[in-house]
Amino acid sequence: MADAAVLYTNAVLIDDYQQRHLGNFLLHSDGSWTKSNGDEDVVETIDGTRRLITRSFQNWHTHLPMQLNARDFSDGLPLDEWLEKSIFPTEMNLTPDITKVGTIAAALEMIKTGSTFACDMYHFPEAIANGLNEAGLRGFVCGPQTHWPPQDNDDGSVKRELDRLLSTNNPDNNVQYGVATHAVYTCGEDTLLSGKELAEKHDAMLHIHISETRKEVAECHDKTGMYPVEYLDSIDYFIPNKTNCAHGSWVKKSEMRTLAKHKAAVVHCPSSNMKLACGGTLSLPAYKEAGVNVRLGTDGPASNGSGLDMAHEARMACLVQRHDHWDAAALLAKDAFAMATNGSKDWAVWNLDDIRMTPYGRDNNRHISNLIYNGAGCLDLWVDGKPLMKDNEVITLDQTNVINNLNDAIEDYYSDIESY
Numbered sequence: 069m070a071d072a073a074v075l076y077t078n079a080v081l082i083d084d085y086q087q088r089h090l091g092n093f094l095l096h097s098d099g100s101w102t103k104s105n106g107d108e109d110v111v112e113t114i115d116g117t118r119r120l121i122t123r124s125f126q127n128w129h130t131h132l133p134m135q136l137n138a139r140d141f142s143d144g145l146p147l148d149e150w151l152e153k154s155i156f157p158t159e160m161n162l163t164p165d166i167t168k169v170g171t172i173a174a175a176l177e178m179i180k181t182g183s184t185f186a187c188d189m190y191h192f193p194e195a196i197a198n199g200l201n202e203a204g205l206r207g208f209v210c211g212p213q214t215h216w217p218p219q220d221n222d223d224g225s226v227k228r229e230l231d232r233l234l235s236t237n238n239p240d241n242n243v244q245y246g247v248a249t250h251a252v253y254t255c256g257e258d259t260l261l262s263g264k265e266l267a268e269k270h271d272a273m274l275h276i277h278i279s280e281t282r283k284e285v286a287e288c289h290d291k292t293g294m295y296p297v298e299y300l301d302s303i304d305y306f307i308p309n310k311t312n313c314a315h316g317s318w319v320k321k322s323e324m325r326t327l328a329k330h331k332a333a334v335v336h337c338p339s340s341n342m343k344l345a346c347g348g349t350l351s352l353p354a355y356k357e358a359g360v361n362v363r364l365g366t367d368g369p370a371s372n373g374s375g376l377d378m379a380h381e382a383r384m385a386c387l388v389q390r391h392d393h394w395d396a397a398a399l400l401a402k403d404a405f406a407m408a409t410n411g412s413k414d415w416a417v418w419n420l421d422d423i424r425m426t427p428y429g430r431d432n433n434r435h436i437s438n439l440i441y442n443g444a445g446c447l448d449l450w451v452d453g454k455p456l457m458k459d460n461e462v463i464t465l466d467q468t469n470v471i472n473n474l475n476d477a478i479e480d481y482y483s484d485i486e487s488y
């Protein structure tokens with residue numbers, strides 16, 4: 069692709085090493101940046117005065133279509149009851165069209181809050197991929213291999229469809245398909261291994277919830293004599309460098325070493341864990357000591373009660389890590405920012421006139437802390453040199469339509485739930 073650089077003048081840019089730069093910058097379509105000499109051909113020049121350019125957020129655990137669920141959906145229920153009484157019955161009403169409407173609504177929130185990537189797990193993956201592509205976002209869309217409705221007809225059709233989608237994966241696509249095996253408490257050994265084989269066949273991402281609650285861990289131990297990571301290791305579940313494990317809260321140190329051995333990544337989802345009263349907190353210091361790659365994710369909007377705002381999630385990670393470890397340095401804002409943007413090739417541009425971004429400190433040295441602790445208005449968002457949003461106006465989606473479609477879809481989705 070020919071370079072199509074955009075020039076920001078008089079801006080502040082935070083690079084991949086969190087070094088601050090002041091001046092005129094070219095953002096190239098391959099995701100790189102350079103300082104401007106003032107004589108380059110550019111597709112656009114933007115006044116960057118009072119704007120902060122950073123890498124965009126990367127959300128490593130989502131259920132995007134759950135944007136259809138209200139934030140307080142079945143508020144007050146613990147995870148097992150929340151799933152069995154509320155979420156699974158509601159999901160019987162899902163259709164590809166409703167799934168896409170929910171995905172697009174989630175994409176709108178991602179764009180507005182500076183995220184350009186989601187690693188998702190949900191039903192009807194093609195509808196989700198279509199939604200992300202329309203919005204111009206990146207993603208791993210992991211389709212389910214589980215024993216729960218609405219998709220599982222016991223006729224193998226869900227697996228065949230996912231196999232077909234996985235065969236369309238291409239490194240040039242911004243949205244790739246992967247395989248989701250929901251959890252050890254919803255998937256039997258045959259499902260876990262057939263999901264692993266499918267992911268392996270296509271060299272694709274394998275996505276799972278691991279040790280989210282104490283109950284899940286105790287039940288796994290009762291049934292197998294092993295804790296979840298031990299059990300998954302015993303059946304040879306993990307694919308090196310390709311397994312993305314959400315939560316990982318109730319995990320022993322020996323299990324952390326097992327995850328490290330398989331180069332499995334773990335995704336910290338602090339808001340979700342606290343909203344669903346999971347009790348245990350992913351121990352960041354212990355995971356670091358074991359050498360595990362720890363990422364950050366929001367989980368679904370209904371499970372975390374706070375949507376897809378990664379700056380907010382990074383703040384929650386800072387708070388819960390410190391609180392749980394009695395250590396004010398357990399996770400600093402700059403390190404939470406690094407976790408939340410790790411691997412990003414895209415750019416978010418933040419409004420420094422937002423009161424939440426002040427005071428900005430001598431030599432602009434408070435920007436990252438302000439962004440993580442306070443949040444800020446995202447003005448522009450760039451993927452592959454293309455703007456998804458400029459001046460806080462979303463370009464790839466019609467915001468009014470997205471909101472109207474979401475509210476209309478909910479009429480169908482919750483048609484048999486009076487209290488919604």
Ligand SMILES: [Zn+2]
Binds near residue numbers: 367
């Ligand atoms: Zn989840």
